[in-house]
Amino acid sequence: MAYLEALKTLGVEQAVLTGLDGLVIESAGRGSSELLAAELASLLRHMAPLAEALSGEVRRFTLATDAREVLAVRVKDYLLAAVINRGADRKAVGNELSRIALRLAEEL
Secondary structure (H helix, E strand, C coil): CCCCHHHHCCCCCEEEEEECCCCEEEEEECCCHHHHHHHHHHHHHHHHHHHHHCCCCCCEEEEECCCEEEEEEEECCEEEEEEEECCCCHHHHHHHHHHHHHHHHHHC
């Protein structure tokens, strides 16, 4: 597959492609990809009722801490996410995630 390779060149600390069940399909970078995948899938499931109340569903979300940010994009029954350090080129990473998401959507 190798969907996440391009993210490495953008300074992404960690990236993961997971199913909505939280099981890792592909990962890149340092850290526990299993923990990241499981927690992001859980966040998505817990945000679903709010999105439904707003007449929609979660397509993307961002989580920021003092040191890092997580950018996540949902593609059908998959979740694609990247962890970056605060101050990194968020726009470039977001654009690459969108490109990967389009590719995934076409191939699924």
